[in-house]
Amino acid sequence: MLLPPEPSVTEHRSWPDESPIVSLKDVHKSFGSFEVLRGVSMDVRKGEIVCIIGPSGSGKSTLIRCINGLTPIHQGSITVEGQEVNDAKLDKLSLRRKVGIVFQQYNLFPHKTVLENVMMAPLKVLREPKAEVEARARALIAKVRLTGKEDAYPGQLSGGQQQRVAIARSLAMRPDVMLFDEVTAALDPETVKEVLVTIKELATEGMTCILVTHEMGFAREVADHVYFTDRGVIVEHGSPAQIFGAAQDPRTRQFLSQIL
Amino acid sequence: MSRRPFQLDPRLLVSGRVLSALDWRHGAALLVMFAASLTFASAQSAAAPPATPSALATLATWTPHILRGFVLNLVMSFLAMALATVLGIGLGLMQISPGRLLRLPARFFTLLLRNSPWLVILFAIMYLLPIEIRIPGGKPIEFPDWLKATLAFSLPVAGNVSEILRGAVNSIPTGQWESADGLAFTRAQTLRWIILPQCIRRAIPPWMNWYALLTLSTPMASIFSVHEAVWNAQSSMEAAGARPELLLPFYLFLLCLFFIYIYPIAICTRKLERKYAVAT
Ligand SMILES: Nc1ncnc2c1ncn2[C@@H]1O[C@H](COP(=O)(O)OP(=O)(O)OP(=O)(O)O)[C@@H](O)[C@H]1O
Numbered sequence: 385m386l387l388p389p390e391p392s393v394t395e396h397r398s399w400p401d402e403s404p405i406v407s408l409k410d411v412h413k414s415f416g417s418f419e420v421l422r423g424v425s426m427d428v429r430k431g432e433i434v435c436i437i438g439p440s441g442s443g444k445s446t447l448i449r450c451i452n453g454l455t456p457i458h459q460g461s462i463t464v465e466g467q468e469v470n471d472a473k474l475d476k477l478s479l480r481r482k483v484g485i486v487f488q489q490y491n492l493f494p495h496k497t498v499l500e501n502v503m504m505a506p507l508k509v510l511r512e513p514k515a516e517v518e519a520r521a522r523a524l525i526a527k528v529r530l531t532g533k534e535d536a537y538p539g540q541l542s543g544g545q546q547q548r549v550a551i552a553r554s555l556a557m558r559p560d561v562m563l564f565d566e567v568t569a570a571l572d573p574e575t576v577k578e579v580l581v582t583i584k585e586l587a588t589e590g591m592t593c594i595l596v597t598h599e600m601g602f603a604r605e606v607a608d609h610v611y612f613t614d615r616g617v618i619v620e621h622g623s624p625a626q627i628f629g630a631a632q633d634p635r636t637r638q639f640l641s642q643i644l
Numbered sequence: 645m646s647r648r649p650f651q652l653d654p655r656l657l658v659s660g661r662v663l664s665a666l667d668w669r670h671g672a673a674l675l676v677m678f679a680a681s682l683t684f685a686s687a688q689s690a691a692a693p694p695a696t697p698s699a700l701a702t703l704a705t706w707t708p709h710i711l712r713g714f715v716l717n718l719v720m721s722f723l724a725m726a727l728a729t730v731l732g733i734g735l736g737l738m739q740i741s742p743g744r745l746l747r748l749p750a751r752f753f754t755l756l757l758r759n760s761p762w763l764v765i766l767f768a769i770m771y772l773l774p775i776e777i778r779i780p781g782g783k784p785i786e787f788p789d790w791l792k793a794t795l796a797f798s799l800p801v802a803g804n805v806s807e808i809l810r811g812a813v814n815s816i817p818t819g820q821w822e823s824a825d826g827l828a829f830t831r832a833q834t835l836r837w838i839i840l841p842q843c844i845r846r847a848i849p850p851w852m853n854w855y856a857l858l859t860l861s862t863p864m865a866s867i868f869s870v871h872e873a874v875w876n877a878q879s880s881m882e883a884a885g886a887r888p889e890l891l892l893p894f895y896l897f898l899l900c901l902f903f904i905y906i907y908p909i910a911i912c913t914r915k916l917e918r919k920y921a922v923a924t
């Protein structure tokens with residue numbers, strides 16, 4: 385018997401491989417008089433896995449939230465697939481279709497089932513046909529290994545399961561870039577792994593991922609590029625081997641010696 | 645006899661927690677008192693000149709009249725609550741709007757309505773509203789007193805519904821807004837699909853509490869001779885010869901009537917409160 389073709393769940397729009405898909409140039413951001421980002425630049429290529437590490441309060445979350453326009457910046461430029469984010473007339477819908485974000489506190493919609501959580505944005509925001517959205521949502525739920533939990537409510541799931549639903553929910557918008565802000569920080573050590581496995585699978589499928597993480601082992605294993613931030617600047621960046629093996633800056637070395 | 649109806653304790657109206665204090669023992673005590681007062685009054689009537697009907701017989705005769713009045717209390721309570729809900733949700737949505745032009749006036753009216761004594765609002769509406777509104781060219785629209793009173797009762801409740809909505813929206817964690825934002829929901833879509841549905845379960849118990857208070861306040865309309873239960877009870881007593889021994893059984897009968905109506909609502913509210921407290 386012939387099986388129907390697998391619906392493509394992480395289909396990519398065409399963006400040339402050469403030019404950076406996400407590009408930050410001299411980004412500045414202040415909360416009041418406190419400057420959180422003091423001139424951050426970075427380039428991320430399509431399919432790349434970028435990890436951002438650094439001490440608490442160094443501006444990692446702020447940085448990642450700037451990329452999809454959740455936090456407006458004061459100076460500099462951020463482009464995603466050529467679209468300028470720091471623009472008064474920003475088309476938020478088009479930006480947020482391209483960039484998905486997953487937070488530390490899963491933030492699932494508690495009044496909706498797992499399936500409804502995943503289906504909601506494509507249905508209500510993109511107004512896509514229900515049958516199509518449902519097929520995609522079920523495939524995504526299977527992808528994050530939660531088949532059978534479609535009708536459960538978030539409150540009935542473990543932290544790791546909720547986080548995987550959050551990932552599926554974000555993927556349902558078919559983003560080209562995924563942002564992860566310490567998505568395993570609130571989880572039990574046992575459930576951290578299942579979430580990391582999910583992210584690793586995404587990465588091997590070619591999804592562009594920008595992760596803020598405290599999981600150094602994970603960063604070392606999957607990252608193409610590691611950025612170390614401290615007090616709103618990028619102190620040092622390079623391949624995992626460079627950063628974890630031969631960090632140049634004393635601040636990086638000190639941070640790594642504390643955490644490893 | 646006095647034309648003043650029984651007065652509500654205004655502190656109770658402000659605290660807005662009548663329902664959680666209500667207990668079946670209150671009902672039992674009320675019933676015992678009612679039965680005792682009826683027996684006592686009937687004994688007094690027996691000692692009175694012959695041909696005076698007993699208190700029980702008088703009450704039985706006039707019960708349909710009082711119940712007809714009670715139906716008006718219920719109609720007023722439904723209409724007023726519907727109006728208060730619509731007005732309150734409108735005000736509440738304005739209160740949480742990001743634009744000052746909507747937010748500040750809505751805040752002002754909410755506070756004004758919530759903090760004005762109900763009687764003041766009642767008098768203001770009764771005297772300020774015309775008896776009928778004439779639209780040029782059309783028939784005049786009449787505004788009977790009971791309808792004006794209904795409008796008056798709805799206003800303070802609308803202020804409170806507005807505040808319930810604001811409180812419920814603010815109690816939703818900001819993470820919900822953020823993740824919706826990240827999924828490209830607009831503000832209106834976020835409210836419609838994510839925030840407000842979560843507010844409903846939080847808002848229903850206080851909303852029912854205000855409904856109970858509103859119902860208990862409708863007898864204030866008897867000040868303006870609206871023929872609701874209390875006014876009808878008073879007119880019945882007068883028609884029955886204004887015998888002082890009737891006062892206690894008649895008023896206790898009214899209390900029982902309101903208790904029988906409010907108590908199931910109280911139980912339901914408490915159940916919901918407990919259920920949602922566990923769920924969230
Ligand atoms: N909305 C805000 N208003 C004011 N200050 C803020 C706001 N968000 C963040 N900050 C401040 O900016 C600084 C950087 O915050 P950020 O959350 O980006 O750090 P982080 O590197 O993600 O830290 P952590 O590892 O603890 O998550 C902190 O000092 C924080 O107090």
Ligand SMILES: [Mg+2]
Nearest residue numbers: 444445446566
């Ligand atoms: Mg952070």
